[in-house]
Structure formats: C-alpha cells, structure tokens
Amino acid sequence: MKKNMLLGVLVIFLVSLSLYAGGTQEPGVTTIRLLNWFSAEDSTRGPVLDVIAHFENENPQIKVDVIDVDFSEHLNQAIIMNNAGDPPDVAAYEGPGAVTLALMGSLASTDDLFSSEFQNDLFKNSYDLTLVKGKHYAIPWAPGPIGFFYQRDIMKRVGLDPKNPPNTIYDFTNAAAKARKQLPEDYVIFQYDTTARVFTFDFTYPFMRAFGAMPIVGDKVDFTSPEIKTYCEWVRSSLENKYFLPGKKMGQFRPLAAQDRLVFGFDGSYLRGIVQSINDKITTEQFNNTWGVAPIPGDKNGKHYSYGGDTGLVVFNSSTHKAAAAKLIQYLVNSDYSLRNFSIFQGWQPATKSALERMPEFNKDPIMVAFIQTVTETVTPLPYRSDYGDIVLPFVKGVQEIITTKRTIDSVLSDVQRQVDAAIKQ
Amino acid sequence: MEVLETRKKNKRRWRYASASSGRMAFGLLLPTFILVGFIVIYPLIAAVRLSFLNYKLTEPGEIHFIFVRNYLNMITDRIFWIAIKNTLLFTFCTVSIGFLLGLFMALVIKELQTKYRSLRALFLIPWVIAGVVIGYLFMYMLDVEIGILNYILKKMGIIESFLPWLMRADLAMAAIIVTHVWNQAPFFMIMLTAGLMAIPEEAREAAYLEGANRFQEFRFITIAYLTNVILISTLLMIIRNFNYFPIIYTMTGGGPGYATTTMVLHIFTTAFEKFNMGSASAIGTTWLFILICLSMLYTRMMKESF
Numbered sequence: 001m002k003k004n005m006l007l008g009v010l011v012i013f014l015v016s017l018s019l020y021a022g023g024t025q026e027p028g029v030t031t032i033r034l035l036n037w038f039s040a041e042d043s044t045r046g047p048v049l050d051v052i053a054h055f056e057n058e059n060p061q062i063k064v065d066v067i068d069v070d071f072s073e074h075l076n077q078a079i080i081m082n083n084a085g086d087p088p089d090v091a092a093y094e095g096p097g098a099v100t101l102a103l104m105g106s107l108a109s110t111d112d113l114f115s116s117e118f119q120n121d122l123f124k125n126s127y128d129l130t131l132v133k134g135k136h137y138a139i140p141w142a143p144g145p146i147g148f149f150y151q152r153d154i155m156k157r158v159g160l161d162p163k164n165p166p167n168t169i170y171d172f173t174n175a176a177a178k179a180r181k182q183l184p185e186d187y188v189i190f191q192y193d194t195t196a197r198v199f200t201f202d203f204t205y206p207f208m209r210a211f212g213a214m215p216i217v218g219d220k221v222d223f224t225s226p227e228i229k230t231y232c233e234w235v236r237s238s239l240e241n242k243y244f245l246p247g248k249k250m251g252q253f254r255p256l257a258a259q260d261r262l263v264f265g266f267d268g269s270y271l272r273g274i275v276q277s278i279n280d281k282i283t284t285e286q287f288n289n290t291w292g293v294a295p296i297p298g299d300k301n302g303k304h305y306s307y308g309g310d311t312g313l314v315v316f317n318s319s320t321h322k323a324a325a326a327k328l329i330q331y332l333v334n335s336d337y338s339l340r341n342f343s344i345f346q347g348w349q350p351a352t353k354s355a356l357e358r359m360p361e362f363n364k365d366p367i368m369v370a371f372i373q374t375v376t377e378t379v380t381p382l383p384y385r386s387d388y389g390d391i392v393l394p395f396v397k398g399v400q401e402i403i404t405t406k407r408t409i410d411s412v413l414s415d416v417q418r419q420v421d422a423a424i425k426q
Numbered sequence: 427m428e429v430l431e432t433r434k435k436n437k438r439r440w441r442y443a444s445a446s447s448g449r450m451a452f453g454l455l456l457p458t459f460i461l462v463g464f465i466v467i468y469p470l471i472a473a474v475r476l477s478f479l480n481y482k483l484t485e486p487g488e489i490h491f492i493f494v495r496n497y498l499n500m501i502t503d504r505i506f507w508i509a510i511k512n513t514l515l516f517t518f519c520t521v522s523i524g525f526l527l528g529l530f531m532a533l534v535i536k537e538l539q540t541k542y543r544s545l546r547a548l549f550l551i552p553w554v555i556a557g558v559v560i561g562y563l564f565m566y567m568l569d570v571e572i573g574i575l576n577y578i579l580k581k582m583g584i585i586e587s588f589l590p591w592l593m594r595a596d597l598a599m600a601a602i603i604v605t606h607v608w609n610q611a612p613f614f615m616i617m618l619t620a621g622l623m624a625i626p627e628e629a630r631e632a633a634y635l636e637g638a639n640r641f642q643e644f645r646f647i648t649i650a651y652l653t654n655v656i657l658i659s660t661l662l663m664i665i666r667n668f669n670y671f672p673i674i675y676t677m678t679g680g681g682p683g684y685a686t687t688t689m690v691l692h693i694f695t696t697a698f699e700k701f702n703m704g705s706a707s708a709i710g711t712t713w714l715f716i717l718i719c720l721s722m723l724y725t726r727m728m729k730e731s732f
Contacts, residue, residue, distance in 0.1 A: 076698055083483055104484050185587065186571075194593075196681050198699075245570055247593035247682060386484045390700050401683030404595045415504065422499060423700075 030324045031063045035078060036092035040068035043277035047345055051338045055331045062324045072197060072249075075100060082106045082316065089319040090328060094311050095202050098130045098138035099384045101314060108315045109135040113326040118334070121352040126310050129381060137314060141333050142270070142348035144309035146203065147375040148296045149257075149265035152289070158182045158263075165294045169210040172264070172297035173234070176243045179263050189243040190264040191253035194235070196400055201392035202382055203250055203266070204399075206296045206305035207231065209380060216383035216391065221424065223395055223416045232402050232409045239403045246403055254278065257291075266296060268309055269371040273346035284365075293370035295378045304378040312351075349376070390423035470714075476707035483701035496708035506709065508684045509692040512599070516674075516688055517667040519603045520610065521660055527607060528614020535615070536622050546619070553612035561676025564605040568592055568677075592678050595685040602686050606673050610666075614659055621655035622648070661724045668717060689713050 034052070038044040052064050067088055069077045075097045081087045087106065101107050110119070110130070119127070122140060130138035152162035158179045166172035176189045183189070193203045208215065211234065213227035222228075239246055245253070256262040257271065258279040265271060272287045295304035313329045315322055332338050334352050336359075343350055344361050349371055356362050356372075363369060385391075398416040402409055480492045500506050535546050552560070567574050568591035576588040591601045625648060633643045649656075671690045674680065680687035680695060687695070693713065697706035 079483055079701060080698070100484060104486055196679060196683075246590050247570075387482075389484070390702070393695075393699060397681070397683050400593075400681050401595070404590075404593055404598075404682040404685065419503070419505070422503065 029061055029063055030321050031065050032090060032319075032321050032324050032328060033065045033067055033088035034090045034092075034328065035067045035069055035074065035081070035088040037069055037071040037074050038092065039066045040070060043274045044342075044346065047342045051332065051342050054337050054341075055328060055335075058331075059324075059327065062327065064328060071251075072199070075198075079104070079106075082318075085318075087316040087318055089316060089321050089325045091314050091316070092141070092311060093138060093314055094144075095199060095307075095309060096382065096384045096388055098312060098314050099132055100386070100388065102130075102132040102137035103386045106317055107137045108317045108319070108322055109137055110139055110315070110326075111136050113315060113322055114139065114330065118330060118352075121334070121354050123351060123353065125376075125379065126308070126312075126351060129308055129310060130312065138312040139314075139329050139333055140310050140312040140351040141329075142311045142343060142346075143351060143376065144268040144270065144311055144348070145306045145371065145375050145379045146206065146266050146268060146296065146309050147306065147371055148294045149267055149271060149291050150294065151257075151260070151263050151265075152292055154179070154183070154187075154260070154263050162292060165292060166297045167302055168300055169207065169234075169297045170300065173238075176238070176264070177241065180241060180243060183263070185242070187261050187263065188245055188253065188256050190238075191250060191257075191262060191266050192235075192238070192244040193248070193250040194239075194244075194246055194396075194400060194403060195249050196393065196397050197249075198389050198392055198396075199250075200396045200399075202307050202309070205382060206307055206378075206380065207234075209305040210297060210299045212299060215395070216385075218383075221391055221420055223398070223420060224410075224413050229409055229413065232399065232413065235399060236402050236409070247400070258282065260290075265291075268347075269293075269349055269368055269375075270347040272367055273348075288366050291367070293367055293375065295375050298378075305380045306375055306378040307382070308379045387423060391420050394419040394423070473707045474711050476703055477711045479704045481702075481704040481707075483703060492704070496704050497712070499705065500708050500712065505684055505687065505692060509687050509689045512684075512686060513668060513688040513690075515599065516603060516606075516670070516686075517664055520606045520667050521663050523603070524607045524611045524663065525614050525656070525660055527611040529618050531611065531615040532618035532622055535619060546615075549615055550612045552609050553616075555609070557609065557670075557672030558676050560605060560609050561673040564601070564608075564673075565592065565677045568601055593682050595682055598678050598682060598685045602674055602677060605677065606667075606670070609673065610663060613663065617655055617659040618652060621652045625651045657727055658724075661720075661727065665717060665720055665724065668713075668720070 036048070038048040049066070052066065056062065056064060071094070074092065074094070078087070078091045078093070078097070078101060082101070082104070091101075093101070098107070119136070123143060126140040126143045127136060130136050130140070148165065150162065150165045155162040155165075155175075159182070160175055160178060166175045179187075179189050193200045208228065208231050211227050211231040213225060213231050215221060215223050215225070215228055238244060250267065251274075253262060253265065254267070254271065254274050255278050257265055257267075258275045271291075272284065275287060276282055276284070296306055298304035313332065315325045315329070319325055332342075334350075334355060339350060339355050339359055340361070342348070343355075344359065344365075347365070347367060349368065350356055350359070350362060362372075394416045398412045401407060401412050477496055478491060478493060479489055480495075481489050531549055535543060535549070538545065566572070568576075570576065570588050570590040570593065573588075573591070575591070576585070579585045580588065589597065591597050629647050629651070630643060633647050638646065669690055670688070671694070674686055674688060674691060675694070678686045680691040689709070690713075693706050693709050696702050696709060
C-alpha cells in the first residue's frame with residue numbers, strides 16, 4: 001500500500017515537472033520562432049543576436065526564439081519542419097528558397113502582411129524575384145549579387161593591370177593562366193564552388209551564361225548543348241591547371257582571401273565583413289585598397305551576368321503570430337539600428353531605397369558603391385520551378401564527375417540528361 | 427493417495443501461477459509493444475504505402491496513386507545500381523579489413539603480459555567516438571590544402587603535390603573505407619578477444635604435443651574455435667555497414683559525383699534533397715526487403731551456432 005502511494009506521488013511529480021518544463025509563457029507576451037543561419041555562423045552571430053535583442057527591448061510584448069541552422073540545410077530544415085506540422089513563424093531563405101516554399105503553399109503572401117508604403121520602398125528587381133503566380137511571398141533582407149573581386153597587389157606582382165580587370169571569361173582565363181605560372185602552389189587563383197548543392201548551380205549560372213549556355217528555358221531542359229559542353233571543358237581544364245581547389249564551398253575560400261592567398265574572388269559585398277571577422281588585423285581601409293570590384297567576367301560580347309543571391313525573410317502560413325512576425329521582419333530589414341549594426345557592419349546592400357537616403361554610410365563604402373552601380377544591374381533571374389532541385393542536382397553532380405574522373409564530357413552530360421528527363425516525367 | 431492429491435494440487439497451482447505470470451508479463455510488456463508498434467510498424471507500413479504514390483513535398487497538390495511506377499523508375503535509374511555497387515564494395519572492404527585488423531589486435535593483446543592488458547581500453551577509443559566526429563576529424567586530416575596526411579606524405583617524398591583525397595573518384599572511396607575501418611576494428615577486437623579467451627589451453631597443448639607448428643595450431647585450433655564468433659560478428663557488421671551513414675555523409679556527402687553514394691545516401695538524397703518521398707520510399711522498401719533476408723540468415727546461423 002505504502003509502495004503504491006509512493007509510486008503514485010512519483011508519477012504525479014514527474015507529470016507536473018514535464019508540464020512545467022514544457023514552458024511557461026508570460027501573459028501578453030508573444031513568442032515567435034525565427035529559423036536562420038546567421039545566428040549559427042561566427043561572423044554574423046553576435047551582430048544578428050544584438051539586433052534581435054534590441055528589437056525585443058523596443059517591443060517588450062514580443063519575444064524571438066532563434067533557431068540555428070546550417071546555411072546548406074536551411075531550406076531542407078524549413079521544408080521538413082513545415083511538413084511535420086511544426087514550422088517556425090519566420091525563416092531566412094537564400095535564392096530559390098522562397099519560391100520553393102511558396103510553390104508548396106507553405107507561405108503567407110507578403111502583399112497582405114506589409115503596408116504598401118513599405119513594399120514600394122523595397123527595390124523592385126529584388127522584391128519581384130519572390131513573385132509566384134502574381135503574389136509576393138518574401139521580403140528581401142540583403143540583396144546579395146555576386147561580384148568579381150580582384151586582388152590588386154597580387155595582380156601587379158604577376159604583371160596584370162589592376163586598373164583593367166578581365167572583362168570577358170576568355171580574358172579572365174588568360175589572366176588566371178598568367179597568375180598560375182608565377183605564383184607558388186599555395187596561392188589559389190580563383191574562388192569556385194564545385195560542391196553538389198542546388199546553391200552551386202545558382203552560383204555558377206553566370207559562368208554558364210558567359211559561355212552562352214542556357215540549360216533551362218521555360219519547360220525545356222537541355223544539358224547536352226555545345227555551350228554547356230564548352231562550360232564543362234572550361235571547369236575541367238581550370239581544375240587540371242590548378243586554378244581552384246575542388247569540392248570546396250564558396251565560403252571555404254574566404255580564409256584564403258583573409259590570408260592574401262586568393263587572386264580572384266566571386267562573392268558578395270559582405271566579403272569584407274567576413275574577411276575581417278577571420279583576420280581582425282585587416283582594417284576596412286586596407287581591404288578597400290587591396291580589393292577591387294567589377295561585374296563577373298562576361299561573354300564574348302562583354303555582356304555580364306550575376307546571380308542574385310538574395311537573402312530574405314518569409315512568414316509561414318500556419319503562423320498564428322503573423323503581425324508580430326511582420327513587425328520583426330520590417331525591423332530587421334529597414335530599422336536604423338539593424339541597418340547600422342548589421343547590414344553596414346557586414347557590408348550588405350540595403351533592401352530599401354529609403355535606406356540609401358537615410359544612411360550615407362552606404363555611399364561611402366567603395367565596395368558597396370561598386371556593387372550598387374555596376375554589379376546589381378547584371379543580376380540575371382534564375383529559372384526556378386517546383387522541380388528545380390530534381391533538375392539541377394544531377395547536373396552539379398555531373399560536373400563533379402567531370403572534374404574527378406576521366407570520363408568523357410559527352411557521356412557524363414548524356415547521363416545527366418537521362419536522369420533529368422526521368423525526373424521531369426515522374 | 428494423499429501424495430497424489432498433493433501432487434495434483436501442486437500441478438494445478440503451478441499451472442495457475444504460470445498462466446498468471448504469463449498474463450502479468452503480457453500486461454507489463456503491452457505498453458512496449460504499443461510503443462514499438464507506433465514508432466516502428468506504423469512508419470514501416472506508411473513508407474510501403476508511400477512507395478506506391480507520386481509524393482513530392484514540393485508539389486503537395488499532385489499526390490496520387492501510381493502503382494509500381496516508383497519501383498520501375500528505380501530499376502531503370504543508373505544511380506540505384508551505382509549505389510548498390512558502392513554499398514557492396516564499402517561493406518566488403520570494411521568488414522574484411524576490419525576483421526583482419528581486429529584479429530591482429532586481439533592476438534597481439536592476448537600475447538601481452540597481464541600488466542599491459544589494460545591497453546585494450548585504449549584500442550577501444552575509435553569505437554566509442556561518434557561517427558560524425560570521426561568523419562569531421564578525417565575530413566580535415568585528408569583536406570587537400572590543410573590536411574596533415576598530405577603534409578606528411580609530401581615531406582616523406584611519397585607524393586609530389588597535395589592530393590584531393592575526397593575529391594578524386596578513385597581515392598574518395600578508399601578514404602572512406604580507411605576511416606570506417608579505424609572506427610570499427612575495435613569491435614572485432616573485442617569479439618575475438620572474448621572468443622580467444624574461451625579456447626581451452628588443453629586443446630592448444632594437445633596440438634603442440636601432436637607436433638603441430640604455430641601456424642597449424644592457429645589454423646586448426648584457434649580459427650576452428652573462433653568460427654562461430656567470426657560468423658556472428660562479420661554478419662552483424664555486414665548488416666550494420668549496409669546501413670551505414672554518418673562517416674560517408676560527413677566526409678563526402680556521397681560525392682564526388684556518385685563515387686561514394688551508397689544505398690542509404692541515395693535514399694537520403696532522394697527524400698531530403700529532391701523531396702521525392704514516393705521514390706525514396708520505394709528504394710527504402712526494396713532495401714528493407716534485402717536487409718530482412720540478411721537478418722533471417724543471421725538468425726538461422728545464430729540458432730545453428732547455439
């Protein structure tokens with residue numbers, strides 16, 4: 001009898017503990033969950049958490065529960081959480097993430113959540129990248145076009161003219177060859193992502209365009225064109241000539257830039273912020289004097305292309321705190337505190353026109369000015385569709401086969417096309 | 427007569443007690459059965475059902491029954507056959523090399539003096555480290571630019587320039603195998619050490635008395651006594667390695683290209699990178715069937731051994 005009583009008391013205690021541990025919420029306080037990779041990365045964790053803390057101070061009735069995720073996994077995680085019935089309220093996305101989630105019916109349209117004044121303030125070419133069937137589904141936070149960084153000192157050292165950076169992909173290849181001949185092996189000539197991710201296709205799309213390749217046009221998908229073959233030959237020969245390190249993510253080349261061992265970079269305006277977080281001895285002035293920015297080397301006619309690389313924020317349909325979520329997004333995107341302590345600090349471009357007018361600091365940074373004046377206009381929309389992953393993943397895997405095996409490019413591309421055709425038919 | 431009555435009474439009591447304890451055992455195990463049923467049987471049935479549907483997470487409005495089309499697509503997909511080939515290669519190499527290394531370690535430790543036998547614990551360290559940690563460890567050791575292996579090999583003059591261990595199709599699988607052998611050899615060591623301890627000394631002495639040399643003693647006595655242990659441990663590791671994920675995913679993600687894509691990675695990529703749950707379920711169901719056959723073989727061999 002005594003044993004049963006003790007057992008009963010223990011069970012009641014454990015159940016009460018679990019109910020308490022399940023979370024207590026102060027009355028009148030709304031908690032919203034933000035899924036993002038900025039709080040997971042060393043270079044951005046401090047600033048983004050600081051901005052969020054400031055938002056909470058200014059809005060004491062809203063608490064933000066930050067969920068960290070690796071950049072490469074952010075879309076997977078959002079999709080899985082949504083399908084499991086436990087999506088966050090707000091999530092950061094990059095590139096096609098917003099369109100993918102919107103096509104799944106997971107997102108709330110931003111047309112209904114934000115004032116027309118705020119929406120009109122956003123840069124149209126960035127905001128319209130989030131259009132799906134005539135409605136917007138995300139708010140751009142940091143337009144992040146990829147530009148061409150060139151290391152002026154190293155260029156001078158190898159006999160290249162830093163005042164005339166390579167204009168076409170052919171000029172660029174010649175410049176890379178010249179630099180390789182004269183630099184020791186521990187220097188990497190250029191930054192090039194050859195990992196097997198959807199992002200890799202997006203990042204390398206401007207280079208495909210520079211060779212005249214457009215593998216996805218509307219419903220037509222063709223990875224066997226002569227232009228794609230030329231692009232693949234260029235990637236293979238670039239690796240054979242040791243211009244870049246194989247299998248590295250775009251971000252894994254940034255420490256080389258911080259160590260002055262990278263000649264040419266393909267990165268966003270935020271490269272300075274990241275390099276300084278790796279090597280805090282590099283001042284902003286030093287970085288701006290060392291690195292120049294130009295559009296990514298273009299096609300034979302000198303037409304340049306860039307990948308948008310926009311980072312933005314979305315609100316999930318199932319969120320019961322959409323108003324609070326919208327408030328957080330607007331704060332992160334356009335408040336003076338966030339612009340000054342996160343965007344400008346990191347070297348990001350602003351998403352709103354009024355930010356450029358309110359914050360003269362944006363116009364004092366030569367890297368930022370170069371991006372706004374020369375790189376942003378070269379952004380080419382990517383051919384997103386609901387089966388985008390099904391189509392581009394076989395191709396990036398095919399590129400890996402091309403650079404790591406002796407198989408002929410034709411046979412690899414034929415296999416890729418077969419896989420893509422099968423995926424589209426399904 | 428009285429004795430007979432007592433015996434009958436005792437038998438009745440025993441039957442009642444057995445039935446009663448059987449019911450109690452069933453009652454106590456029922457929550458476990460329900461839980462296992464919920465977290466194992468239900469997802470299994472759901473996965474088999476999904477394998478007959480066109481189910482992509484990115485197209486929630488297009489879910490419909492497509493009978494065996496997922497299975498047909500699977501059979502005609504060259505990546506499926508590459509994954510099977512890679513899985514067989516990975517499993518065969520890691521199990522055979524792991525076994526040989528584990529046997530060597532067990533024999534060495536057995537010959538050590540008693541005061542040094544606690545070194546056995548040191549050999550266990552690779553086994554207890556999580557696969558993901560080992561994957562990252564070796565990934566950085568084998569890195570093309572900063573990896574210590576390249577540095578040592580170049581200093582020794584074995585290579586002229588740094589090798590991309592994880593980004594060359596011919597080297598990546600070898601790198602994965604070496605890493606995994608390092609991780610799992612201690613398991614074989616432990617199993618075989620236990621087996622070696624069970625060999626009676628008299629059998630060895632008798633063999634030597636009969637004129638057997640060291641190699642003959644090892645072949646006809648040691649290996650003979652270890653047969654069951656070898657069978658059970660290798661079969662267990664074959665089943666484990668058929669399903670192995672952490673080290674491969676961490677180090678190469680199945681790349682470069684499809685050079686290290688095993689069945690489990692293929693299922694993962696199809697489900698969580700292409701979001702094609704129907705196809706992934708078809709591949710998973712097929713793989714489950716193959717593993718069930720292997721498990722039945724293992725169970726039969728266990729029964730025969732014992």
